[in-house]
Amino acid sequence: MWMETAPTNEPLKQKGAATAQRYKADMTRKSVSFxxxxxxxxxxxxxSIAMGSFHLSAGDLMRIFTGTGDGIGNIVIWxxxxxxxxxxxxxxxxxxxxxxxxxTLLKNPLASPFTLGISQGSAFGAxxxxxxxxxxxxxxxxxxxxxxxxxxxxxxAVTACAFFGAMAATAVILMLAYFRKMSPESVILAGVALSSxxxxxxxxxxxxASEVExxxxxxxxxGDVARSSGTExxxxxxxxxxxxxxxxxxxxxxxxxxxxxxxxxxxGVEVDRLRLTGMFLAALVxxxxxxxxxxxxxxxxxxxxxxxxxxxGDHRFLIPFSCILGALLxxxxxxxxxxxxxxxxxxxxxxxxFMGAPLFLFLLIRGLDK
Amino acid sequence: MMFSVxxxxxxxxxxxxxxxxxxxxxxxxxxxxxxxxxxxxxxLLKCLNRILEPDKGDITLKGRDIRSxxxxxxxxxxxxxxxxxxxxxxxxxxxxxxxxxxxIKWGPSAxxxxxxxxxxxxxxxxxxxxRPTHMLSGGELQKVTIARALAQEPxxxxxxxxxxxxxxxxxxxxxxxxxxxxxxxxxSAVVTMHDLNQAFRxxxxxxxxxxxxxHAFCPxxxxxxxxxxxxxxxxxLFEQIQNHTVVVPRERPSPGERRRAFKIAVG
Numbered sequence: 001m002w003m004e005t006a007p008t009n010e011p012l013k014q015k016g017a018a019t020a021q022r023y024k025a026d027m028t029r030k031s032v033s034f035x036x037x038x039x040x041x042x043x044x045x046x047x048s049i050a051m052g053s054f055h056l057s058a059g060d061l062m063r064i065f066t067g068t069g070d071g072i073g074n075i076v077i078w079x080x081x082x083x084x085x086x087x088x089x090x091x092x093x094x095x096x097x098x099x100x101x102x103x104t105l106l107k108n109p110l111a112s113p114f115t116l117g118i119s120q121g122s123a124f125g126a127x128x129x130x131x132x133x134x135x136x137x138x139x140x141x142x143x144x145x146x147x148x149x150x151x152x153x154x155x156x157a158v159t160a161c162a163f164f165g166a167m168a169a170t171a172v173i174l175m176l177a178y179f180r181k182m183s184p185e186s187v188i189l190a191g192v193a194l195s196s197x198x199x200x201x202x203x204x205x206x207x208x209a210s211e212v213e214x215x216x217x218x219x220x221x222x223g224d225v226a227r228s229s230g231t232e233x234x235x236x237x238x239x240x241x242x243x244x245x246x247x248x249x250x251x252x253x254x255x256x257x258x259x260x261x262x263x264x265x266x267x268g269v270e271v272d273r274l275r276l277t278g279m280f281l282a283a284l285v286x287x288x289x290x291x292x293x294x295x296x297x298x299x300x301x302x303x304x305x306x307x308x309x310x311x312x313g314d315h316r317f318l319i320p321f322s323c324i325l326g327a328l329l330x331x332x333x334x335x336x337x338x339x340x341x342x343x344x345x346x347x348x349x350x351x352x353x354f355m356g357a358p359l360f361l362f363l364l365i366r367g368l369d370k
Numbered sequence: 371m372m373f374s375v376x377x378x379x380x381x382x383x384x385x386x387x388x389x390x391x392x393x394x395x396x397x398x399x400x401x402x403x404x405x406x407x408x409x410x411x412x413x414l415l416k417c418l419n420r421i422l423e424p425d426k427g428d429i430t431l432k433g434r435d436i437r438s439x440x441x442x443x444x445x446x447x448x449x450x451x452x453x454x455x456x457x458x459x460x461x462x463x464x465x466x467x468x469x470x471x472x473x474i475k476w477g478p479s480a481x482x483x484x485x486x487x488x489x490x491x492x493x494x495x496x497x498x499x500x501r502p503t504h505m506l507s508g509g510e511l512q513k514v515t516i517a518r519a520l521a522q523e524p525x526x527x528x529x530x531x532x533x534x535x536x537x538x539x540x541x542x543x544x545x546x547x548x549x550x551x552x553x554x555x556x557x558s559a560v561v562t563m564h565d566l567n568q569a570f571r572x573x574x575x576x577x578x579x580x581x582x583x584x585h586a587f588c589p590x591x592x593x594x595x596x597x598x599x600x601x602x603x604x605x606x607l608f609e610q611i612q613n614h615t616v617v618v619p620r621e622r623p624s625p626g627e628r629r630r631a632f633k634i635a636v637g
Contacts, residue, residue, distance in 0.1 A: 018496070019463070019487055019490055019491070019496045019499045020483060020487050022499060022500055023463045023483075023499060023500065026461075026500055252468070252471045252474060253471075255460060255464065255468055255471075256468055256471055258456070258458040258459070258460055259455065259456055259458055259460075259465070259468065260452070260455070260456040262416065262421050262450070262452055263450065263452060263455065263456070263515075265420075265421045265441065266419055266421055266445060266448070266449065266450035266528075267445050267468060267469070267471050267472065267522075268440075268441045268442035268443075268444070268445030268446075268471060268472040269441070269471075270441055308459055312459055312460070312461060312464075312502065313458055313459025313460045313461075313464075313502065314460060314461070314464050
């Protein structure tokens with residue numbers, strides 16, 4: 001219909017063509033930026049694998065990856081550094097994705113697993129397992145998992161309880177949103193209340209715990225990518241990939257939701273179903289990341305906001321940008337932690353928290369300017 | 371009839387907003403929905419494309435029952451322009467392209483892109499194409515929202531006070547555009563309006579809501595000043611200026627003037 005009323009005079013036609021050219025150039029710019037970020041992530045990953053107290057040259061790395069490396073180098077790469085780097089990439093990708101999705105679904109720039117109480121729910125679950133169930137300690141690296149000193153079932157109990165804690169928080173949030181028909185703003189407030197509740201619960205458990213148990217709980221809450229096993233990374237990777245695919249398929253629906261609920265419905269979006277399914281899947285990834293690696297704060301906030309600066313609000317680009325930036329930030333933070341202190345110290349959660357506080361201030365200042 | 375509504379009713383729980391709404395709209399016509407604030411005009415509009423689910427009645431568009439259609443299919447037939455749109459980080463181009471969402475499977479086709487270009491050019495929005503909508507003025511944003519609705523290539527367009535945030539020049543531009551598109555007999559429009567003069571200038575049919583019921587549904591030429599007076603509780607006169615009907619509130623004497631007139635009359 002509209003093509004029949006297309007401008008017939010030449011200047012208007014040229015104007016339209018110029019608009020399309022500019023739009024295509026903008027799309028190309030975003031695609032190139034994404035490719036550059038991916039290359040940067042690959043370079044950082046190789047550098048992170050190579051650097052550390054046990055130095056490995058590029059030649060050593062090549063020999064190890066082609067299966068002709070020596071014994072110690074093989075152990076360091078395959079059992080310590082590669083799982084750690086992969087865990088950082090997969091977890092960062094998952095947290096960046098979940099933060100971005102929660103911000104869109106709840107129409108709130110401060111939505112993230114941390115502000116919705118999911119991370120605190122997970123921490124409460126872990127504290128419950130460590131203190132009440134006596135599940136014990138946490139391995140320092142993936143190598144410890146194969147050792148005899150640490151009970152595998154103990155780690156499973158902590159992980160399982162952390163997961164259930166996170167999902168309990170998610171269930172409360174979803175029930176409030178679905179059954180009470182709460183507005184997105186109220187859901188955020190409910191998340192703040194839940195965070196407080198779970199944090200108080202964790203403190204209460206710690207009050208009755210022994211010194212060793214308190215230390216274990218505190219260490220767990222730091223958030224550390226060095227403690228994952230290959231199975232955990234694989235499981236997290238597969239779930240994150242599946243959830244990423246779901247949101248990529250719904251990228252136009254997420255764009256429509258930005259315009260408002262009524263407008264999204266008028267554009268053919270099943271808003272309630274998208275919001276409920278989306279929140280569940282995002283929370284599932286967040287729960288898995290937190291139960292495997294502890295609380296990694298602010299990454300879910302930081303990655304999508306940087307993504308919006310680079311790629312704008314179009315979810316066709318924002319989804320991949322949030323994932324790649326989440327992975328880059330977490331890997332960079334973990335690598336920094338290793339550079340500053342050493343291979344087994346300074347958990348990555350501490351560094352991401354340091355990055356998060358300035359972001360909050362930045363958001364507040366921007367908000368005041370508006 | 372292209373668009374037909376029978377015995378439509380909606381309420382929030384026990385509170386009825388409207389009931390028994392009937393409407394028949396031929397192709398190529400604009401229906402102006404009139405009524406005082408809180409009469410249920412916006413709610414009615416949202417029920418017509420099932421943004422809100424009506425609890426009673428039937429809605430048919432080109433013989434198809436809207437209530438049995440999926441949301442995607444409804445979006446291909448009915449577009450909606452809200453009273454005020456949310457500004458988003460999406461660019462103007464992406465926002466108008468969003469109107470093609472009901473047709474897009476994975477990525478936009480060449481036709482989708484051409485259509486957006488045409489709309490942006492026709493509505494004089496080309497220079498804003500790459501600007502995020504949260505950086506637009508209220509009027510510019512409203513024009514973008516209307517362009518997005520037209521990008522849906524709908525059979526029916528629902529507009530909730532579409533010109534409320536536009537200046538006079540843009541009001542005329544937007545309403546002329548809608549009128550021109552509709553009069554090509556490719557679609558119809560249901561538009562809620564507060565400006566009675568604008569309604570008389572552009573609408574072909576009037577639907578007047580009063581206290582949750584249809585007070586009148588008739589062609590423009592059958593509307594009387596009494597009908598307007600009953601709906602709004604204000605006496606009005608119809609004047610003709612440059613072949614357009616203009617609604618003028620009847621000036622009533624103040625109580626002091628009435629007393630003086632009474633004294634003169636009784637001597």
